[in-house]
Amino acid sequence: MTRPRPDDAPGDRPGDQPGDRPAGRVGASGTVRLRGSGEAAVRVPRYAPEWLRLREGADARARARDPLGPLRARVSMPPGRADGLVVHDLGCGTGSMGRWLAPLLDGPQHWVLHDRDPYLLHFAAAASPRSAADGSRVTVETRRSDIAHLTPDSLAGASLVTASALLDVLTADEAGTLAAACAGAGCPALLTLSVTGRVELGPSHPLDGEITEAFNDHQRRSGLLGPDAVAVVAEAFAGHGATVRTHPSPWRLGPGEAALTAQWLRGWVGAAVEQRPALRERADRYLTERLAACAAGELRVVVRHSDLLALCRPTGAAS
Numbered sequence: 001m002t003r004p005r006p007d008d009a010p011g012d013r014p015g016d017q018p019g020d021r022p023a024g025r026v027g028a029s030g031t032v033r034l035r036g037s038g039e040a041a042v043r044v045p046r047y048a049p050e051w052l053r054l055r056e057g058a059d060a061r062a063r064a065r066d067p068l069g070p071l072r073a074r075v076s077m078p079p080g081r082a083d084g085l086v087v088h089d090l091g092c093g094t095g096s097m098g099r100w101l102a103p104l105l106d107g108p109q110h111w112v113l114h115d116r117d118p119y120l121l122h123f124a125a126a127a128s129p130r131s132a133a134d135g136s137r138v139t140v141e142t143r144r145s146d147i148a149h150l151t152p153d154s155l156a157g158a159s160l161v162t163a164s165a166l167l168d169v170l171t172a173d174e175a176g177t178l179a180a181a182c183a184g185a186g187c188p189a190l191l192t193l194s195v196t197g198r199v200e201l202g203p204s205h206p207l208d209g210e211i212t213e214a215f216n217d218h219q220r221r222s223g224l225l226g227p228d229a230v231a232v233v234a235e236a237f238a239g240h241g242a243t244v245r246t247h248p249s250p251w252r253l254g255p256g257e258a259a260l261t262a263q264w265l266r267g268w269v270g271a272a273v274e275q276r277p278a279l280r281e282r283a284d285r286y287l288t289e290r291l292a293a294c295a296a297g298e299l300r301v302v303v304r305h306s307d308l309l310a311l312c313r314p315t316g317a318a319s
Contacts, residue, residue, distance in 0.1 A: 051263065054263060055264075056096050058251050058253065059164065059193055062193060062249045062250055063100065063192050064249045067190060067245065067309035068104060072105065072106075074188050075159050075160050075188065083110070084110065085105065085108070085109045085159040085160060086109075086110050086112065086159050087102075087112065087158070087159060087161075087162060088111075088112045088114060088154075088158050088160070089112070089162045089163065090162070090163040091114065091147065091163055091165075092115050092120070092124045092142075093115060093123075093124065094120055094127065095125070095128055097164045097192070098111050098113070098128055098129060099128070102128075102129040102132055103132065104133055106132055107132055107136050108137050108139075109137075109138045109139070110141070111138065111140045112140075112142075113125065114143050114145045115142075115144065115145070116144060116145070116146055118142075121143075122142075124142065125141075147174050147177065147178060148173075150177055150178060150181040151181055151184070152183075152185045154181060159187060160187055160188055160189070161182050161185075161188070162190045163189075163190075163191045164192045165192070167191055167225060167308070168195045168225055168227065169224055170233075171225065172225065175232050175233045176236050179233065179239070179310070182240075182310065183240035183242060183312045183313070184315075186312055186313060186314045186315030188309065188312055189309070189312070190307070190308075192305075193305045194230050194306050195226065195229070195303070195305055196304045197212070197226070197227025197228075197304075198212075199215075199268070200302040200304075201299065202299070202300040202301075203298075207282060210272075210279065211279070214272035215272045217276075218272065221275070230306045233310075234246060237310040240312065241313050242312040243311040244309070244310050245309045245311075247306065247309075248304065250303060250304050251301070251302065251303040252300075252301075253301040255297035258294055258295065258297065261294050261299060262291055264301070265287060265291060265301075266287065269283050269287045269290075
């Protein structure tokens, strides 16, 4: 639910990816438990692991480090819990959020990976990290689930909820469901890499602004929050009494990320044209020029994102 749909070119659907390739080896030993949601078989959207791997390094470099201090203070040594942290990763994709965050936190951890796609859950479980920052053990289980059905009971016992590139593909109702579930469970949430609607390309081009506007409109189709997501989600959490902090987390793409930049460009322009078909002829020329500049190492792109840390009141705290 956080990735480019398989029948769309990968646009600015920042997934939750750190590192140039998944840490760990497929098939490495570890504790992996698979759980189904009990729902009837449905056709599940499938997102390309290749795209998620391609963007993993850029995502890792972009994620803000500032939230880690308050987050560590909140989740370190939970009272009455000897078995360490329990982290729920929503819309986990291939599991890059865990590969990025688990090695930055001390103590034993158990990650519960949520996604609608069992294919991606398999990748996430197989390439999950095995140790925390201090060498403690990290274990993982997977759950097929949908954020629309998230409840405080779903997060019972959670120390932390994480997600990456999730908020912009939520509706306002789903944002409210997420905030209510975290608040009801009394756990903090670290929600990274949400688009803000701002893209900067260098050298500039007269069509940059129009493509950006059309893409942002595409992000908001069918009631999705798109670039408005961070503000809406922050308000939803604040309405439950959470302390909310946001931090910039921009992608900065240069010659070293040419493959990622080219894929992103195709998806970005493609979504804009889908939203405004009248752009097609000019956009085709624009894309050709931009791809040529990318291949020549002459293009720089900054895609603005924001990370959100919501510190919900612990269960039983005084209001």
